[in-house]
Amino acid sequence: MTTRLQVRDLVTEFDTRGGTVRALHGISFEVGQSEAVGIVGESGSGKSTVVRSVIKLLMPPGRVAGGSAVFSGQDLLQLRERDIRSIRGKEIGFIAQNPFSALNPVVRIEKQFANIAKAHGLPVDGASREHALQLLAATGVNEPQRVMHGYAHELSGGMAQRVVIAMALFLNPRLVIADEPTTALDLTVQRQVLDTLRRLTVDSGRSMLIVTHDLGVVAEYCDRVLVMYQGEIVEQGEVSQVFVDPQHPYTVSLLNSVVRPEGDAAPAAELSESWRP
């Protein structure tokens, strides 16, 4: 399998008043071509920090303190801001948890698509507009023409997230990174959006790295899984392997939390209590 992203010994720290907090303790993983990799783990385990570190979208006081993230032969972590910007959007699409934070409230959706193309020196013409409309339709946006003319505030959360996904796919990135892309959506919409995301990425030869707290999403949409606990990957492997025969006690407790007879998932705090390193 061709490796698309190779992360090695990633260390990320947050400088706080109380001192330096190490959020990632040297983690390593890969994402292959045509592969969807899920990152799971309880709240605060470091899932978002991983993806934000890799694409250099970590907000201060966070900083990468070590390691590498090689994509297309270059270490993203060593790139200057200008250079990583030319990769983000074009070669790596990013979908954040809150779609409204990714959309500009005062610019029409159509113009936002155009701005993405312009930022990468690509033509804005009838063909690019048609491509945007097709992506909006493919992600399940009703009346794409009307949406293109409108503003973000006119959209429901579900529609806004579909627009953000269409924007992330607009320049045909080879890797799409999504941080809890469907958490804000209701279950039916969640499935539709994830079906579309998988079809437009992995099924089209691209790769996907998706952060989620939902093991069902991983089981259904991912090929491999990384299980995180307190800033470390405690287990990783094929979903079919890890979910059927987990090797690490934390993975076991995580899986048990969703397959309880009474059908309730254990809250994260309880989950931590059930397994201590």
Ligand SMILES: Nc1ncnc2c1ncn2[C@@H]1O[C@H](COP(=O)(O)OP(=O)(O)OP(=O)(O)O)[C@@H](O)[C@H]1O
């Ligand atoms: N602004 C910050 N200041 C200090 N420490 C932080 C900050 N943001 C994150 N951290 C540290 O990084 C750890 C990982 O946070 P992160 O948001 O990556 O976790 P997560 O697994 O994505 O959680 P969630 O599922 O709730 O989004 C936290 O437990 C905390 O120790």
